[in-house]
Amino acid sequence: MKPKVLVYSKVDPKVLDFVKQTCEVVYFEGLEEETFPTFLHELKDAHGILGAGLKVDDDLLKNAPQLKVVSNISVGYENLHLPAISARGVMATNTPGVLNDTVADLIMGLMLSTARRLPELDQFVKTGQWDSNLGEQYFGLDIHQKVLGIIGMGGIGSAVAKRAHHGFDMEILYHNRSRKPDAEEKYAASYCTMEELLQNSDFVLLMTPLTPETEKLMGEKEFSLMKKSAIFINSSRGKTVDEEALIQALQTGEIYGAGLDVFVNEPVEVDNPLLSMKNVVTLPHIGSATYETRYKMAMSAATNLVAGLKGETPTNLLNKPVNI
Ligand SMILES: NC(=O)c1ccc[n+]([C@@H]2O[C@H](COP(=O)([O-])OP(=O)(O)OC[C@H]3O[C@@H](n4cnc5c(N)ncnc54)[C@H](O)[C@@H]3O)[C@@H](O)[C@H]2O)c1
Numbered sequence: 001m002k003p004k005v006l007v008y009s010k011v012d013p014k015v016l017d018f019v020k021q022t023c024e025v026v027y028f029e030g031l032e033e034e035t036f037p038t039f040l041h042e043l044k045d046a047h048g049i050l051g052a053g054l055k056v057d058d059d060l061l062k063n064a065p066q067l068k069v070v071s072n073i074s075v076g077y078e079n080l081h082l083p084a085i086s087a088r089g090v091m092a093t094n095t096p097g098v099l100n101d102t103v104a105d106l107i108m109g110l111m112l113s114t115a116r117r118l119p120e121l122d123q124f125v126k127t128g129q130w131d132s133n134l135g136e137q138y139f140g141l142d143i144h145q146k147v148l149g150i151i152g153m154g155g156i157g158s159a160v161a162k163r164a165h166h167g168f169d170m171e172i173l174y175h176n177r178s179r180k181p182d183a184e185e186k187y188a189a190s191y192c193t194m195e196e197l198l199q200n201s202d203f204v205l206l207m208t209p210l211t212p213e214t215e216k217l218m219g220e221k222e223f224s225l226m227k228k229s230a231i232f233i234n235s236s237r238g239k240t241v242d243e244e245a246l247i248q249a250l251q252t253g254e255i256y257g258a259g260l261d262v263f264v265n266e267p268v269e270v271d272n273p274l275l276s277m278k279n280v281v282t283l284p285h286i287g288s289a290t291y292e293t294r295y296k297m298a299m300s301a302a303t304n305l306v307a308g309l310k311g312e313t314p315t316n317l318l319n320k321p322v323n324i
C-alpha cells in the first residue's frame with residue numbers, strides 16, 4: 001500500500017505527479033479556516049506532510065500517530081518544534097541552497113530600491129510630479145564601493161556577499177556564529193563583532209534564522225550604533241527585529257532608511273507606521289518568490305519527503321528522530 005501524504009500548500013503539478021508515483025496524495029492547495037478540520041481528519045492516518053509554514057508541535061502531532069516525515073517547503077523552519085517531532089520518531093526536512101541566488105538577487109534589489117528611492121520616484125513620475133526643475137529632491141545614495149555588513153553569513157548571506165563584492169565593489173563585513181573562511185577568501189569579507197559591524201556599515205543586512213537567540217537581535221541599542229546615513233535591510237524573519245525600535249530609529253533619523261521583506265505580523269497591518277514612511281521600502285515576504293525557485297523548493301521538499309518515506313535519509317534532514 002502506498003503511504004499517504006497531505007500536501008497543504010499549492011505546488012507545481014509536476015511536483016504532485018512526482019509524489020504520486022510513490023504516495024497517495026490528498027491535496028489542499030493551502031490551508032484555510034474552513035479546510036483545516038478536514039486536514040486534521042486526514043492527518044489521522046497520514047505518513048507525510050508537505051507544505052510551507054504550518055506550525056508543527058506536539059498538539060498537532062498527537063493527531064498524527066502514523067506520521068513519518070514533515071517536509072517544509074522553506075529553508076526557515078521556526079514553525080517546526082524539532083524536539084516534539086524527534087520525540088515522536090518523525091523526520092523533519094527543509095529546503096536550503098536552492099533559493100540562495102533568488103533571495104540574494106531580491107536583496108540587491110531592496111538595497112538599490114531603498115538607497116535610490118525607486119518606488120517613491122516611480123510614483124513621482126506616474127503622478128505627474130516630474131518637471132524640468134528637478135533637483136535634490138530625487139537624489140539618493142550610492143551603493144557601489146560602500147560597506148555592507150552581513151549578520152548571518154550562511155547560504156543567502158554568502159550569495160549577497162558575492163554580488164556585492166564582485167558586482168558592486170562593496171567592502172564586506174560580517175558577523176556570524178562561526179568564522180567563514182570561504183567568504184573571507186572569495187569576497188574579502190572581514191569578520192567582526194556585531195558592534196563593529198553596526199558602527200562601520202553603510203548597509204546592514206540581517207540574514208540569520210529566527211531562533212531564541214536571534215529574536216529581537218536588532219533592537220534600540222543596535223540601531224543607535226548604526227550610522228545616521230545607513231540603511232537597514234531585513235529579509236530573514238520579522239521577529240529578528242524589535243519593530244518598535246526600528247520605527248523609532250527611522251522616525252528620529254537615527255538611520256537613513258530600511259528595506260523590509262519581512263514583518264513581525266504577516267500580512268503587515270495597514271496602520272503599521274513603517275508603511276507610511278518614504279524612506280522605507282516594503283515587500284510582502286517574496287525573497288524566494290520566482291516561478292523557477294518555488295518549483296525547485298517544492299521539488300527539493302518532495303524529494304526529501306519521498307526519501308524519508310522510503311526509509312532513506314533525506315538530504316535535508318533537520319533532526320535525529322528517536323528510534324531511527
Ligand atoms: N525573505 C525570504 O523570503 C526568505 C527566504 C529564505 C530564507 N529566509 C530566512 O533567512 C534565513 C537564513 O537563510 P539561509 O539559507 O542563509 O540559512 P543558513 O542556515 O545557510 O544561514 C544562516 C546563518 O546565520 C548564522 N546564525 C545563526 N544564528 C546566529 C546568531 N545568533 N548570530 C550570528 N549568526 C547566526 C548561522 O551560523 C548561518 O551561517 C532563514 O532561516 C529564513 O528565516 C527568508
Ligand SMILES: O=C(O)[C@H](O)CO
Nearest residue numbers: 073074075076077288
Ligand atoms: O524560509 C524561507 O524559505 C522563506 O522565507 C519562504 O520562502
